[in-house]
Amino acid sequence: MKRGDRILMVLVLGWIAVLVLLPLSGIVREVWTNGLSSLVELLRQPTALRAFMLTFWLTLGSVVINTIFGTMLSFILVRHSFRGKVFLEGIIDLPFAVSPVIAGFMFIILFGPRGWLGSWFDAQNIKIIYAFPGMLLATLFVTFPFVVREVVPVLREYGIEQEEAALVLGASPWQTFWKVTLPSIKWGMIYGITLTIARAIGEFGAVIVVSGGIINKTQTATLLIHHKFMDFDFTGACAAAMVLAAVSFIILIAMQYIFSKRQV
């Protein structure tokens, strides 16, 4: 290795160590000092458990809905041609450009009691914002791009010949989809789902705005952490943060593994 490269390597590794590894060590140290006791203490609180469950349901809902629509969207992007398709590709990236707080706020405006859609729902006495539906919508918004962006390139590269071969051999469109198309985009899809899960679990800004943070009803895991922090229960906040960090870690490992599969 050339000497310039070596110096650069040391600098970069140092940067990574300080920027990424150090904060990680901070939380590990916190775990060490307070130990598992704080974690057990946390998991005993019913509010905490409900918060984790709510995060779970929101994540599940987002994954299912955005995977279905994301895959459908990938199909029409890659296989169909129609006017305005370029415009559509730009819209997909929109959620990335919107701050989470604004994302939540948008839904408040749209579904609030005097909002364009909100007034109708209010009349039916269906609660959207400050309730689960609103939080789900906000989470769907922020996690929207992931599956689409991962499936599109895989679908593009995979090409249409195999599907045509299946049709010629007598398979119905549905059979072709399940037996030929789906297996080939599987890994791209799974990678997108992994990213969706990570984002949904970690979503904070949008849900805090949309939910109102009503304890036991609309408080997700991230809101729980925030609440405890604001209440000066730093130990509790860290314990909850630890749980999420551990889950993130598992997701990170899964991401690496799946990413390598995707490269085939």
Place this chain on the structure above:
Amino acid sequence: MKENKSTPGGLVLRGITLSYIALLIVLPVIAISCKAFDGGIARLWQEIALPQALFSLKITLILALIIAIVNVITGTATAWVLVRCDFPFKREINAIIDLPFAIPTIVTGIMLVALYGPRSFVGAFMQNTFNVEIIYNSPGILIALLFVTFPFVVRCVQPVLQEMEKEIEEAAMTLGASPVQIFWKVIMPTLFPSIVTGAALSFSRALGEFGSVVIVAGNIPFKTQVAAVYVYGEIESSNVPGATGVSFILLACSFAVLLLLNFIQYWNRRHEEG
């Protein structure tokens, strides 16, 4: 090869999908944009021109710009080292780069407070020796933003660097170019689109970052109140015009960046085709 667009199945598919996007993505954005102009442009301007609002926008833009520039340097360097160098635990370190993507922003905030807060070793040291507060101050925000935006430039540049044929550099060598000349004349131009993409993504993310900043920086007006936190404050106090006003400006900035990104990708594709 495109399917015949007039098949009923195809039309239904398109109809359902486009409706979903219209309802979930497009409509909310339009709604908030319209709301921002509820009281006319004058009212919008009034809200934005409030000193507190202006300050939050100013500090947000400046921070995002700094972040983008720093990430260009560190991100490109990191991608270079990951692709060109060999060192122990390379695979693990490569995986760690994605950590900011996988970790919830609020957990990031908590981590940073645990590490640099006034009770911590580093925090106390910095306070006593340099009289510098990291948490509840600009340095804290910078660190948080650097953390969450770190992977963008790296992951954009890495694949391009990886794909670069060795022969291109060898050709430049046989034509007499020095290593420095090869870097600036051959490698950098190839990497440039991906670097700009990464920088734009960093900038956009830093512009809207909330979860980690709200923990690390507190909410001190005129000091650490970034635009996203200001908007949150206005929402909490039910000041809709204030919130929509600043939101609109932030959205406009982000969209401008998004447009730039799409333009770059289009321009790049034009060159690569063939």
Place this chain on the structure above:
Amino acid sequence: MSISIQNVSKRFGDFVAVDGVSFEVQTGELVALLGPSGCGKSTLLRVIAGLETPDTGAVIFNGVNMNDMSARQRRVGFVFQHYALFKHMTAEQNIAFALTVQKRSKQEIADRVDQIIDLVKMRGYGRHYPSQLSGGQRQRVALARALAAEPAILLLDEPFAALDLKVRESLVGWLRKMHDKLNVTSIFVTHDQNEAMEISDKIIVINKGRVEQIGAARDVYEEPSNKFVASFIGNINIIDAHIDGEVICVHGTEVRLHRSADCDAHSGEIVLLVRPEDIGLRPEAGGPQAIPAVVTGIRYKGSVTEVNLQLAGLSLTALEFSKHIWHMGERVFIHIKKYNVFAAADSHQAIRRQLEHLGYIE
């Protein structure tokens, strides 16, 4: 600029790519490094360019040892198999690159680029990007780029491998014309023997990292020094036989040899190599010494026809001008105009030179 390669070896881990190769290239020669895929010829070319360092041996330009000089210092023009054009630069900028890094004046660069663009007949395409050019055009730009700085040596790594057949054919001839005009010492690597034979002054046949034969196209084709060269270049019939003094036995039939002055006496197993065009066919026996055979296959190729023959347990292929129409199952008589003989045990050694007008069975 003359090139002298002296006992160069290069290995990658356990794999020996180049094994003790030596040869000379005179100033102004156009030489082909010919061999099958993976035989080490590209590695050898890269060693000459300075892109790889040899484990042993020396690369010498005009008497000066280049071993310590980097690729950048050797001032060699190199054309890569997949062109390696700079995608973000126009054709003109690519061509100008060597001069740009030398910091020549703008005027000088413009003049030289202009000159070269005319030379490679790319007038009007200067402002195009590589993505806007065809394969053949990209190849010409790659060549122009290598020539712009007037290198004393030009190296080309399978320059035509990535092109369509028709484009390849026209570019091969064009390369020879270009070389004659500029008179720059050139080495090009190829696995296509037709290209090598068509334009090179000299062919160096390489197999498994070793030099098999060096010679002009005609020499290498008509007097192959071993079985590999004979079968790699052109088509060949390989016949196992047994020799005893003056008598060759092929599957029971006998052939009497005329011993020429430079023949050695040899006994034992041998291999006869006969070019298809050296097998003459006659519809009826021309005399009591004709060898009978049966036609088992016919491939009409326009000006020539390939005829598969079966005789006494042997399968042979003959090539004749298509003046006569042959039929399947027809009984014909063959005579062998010319063949090379190699000792079977060590088919690297020719034990006799070609023998002409032989072989009527007695």
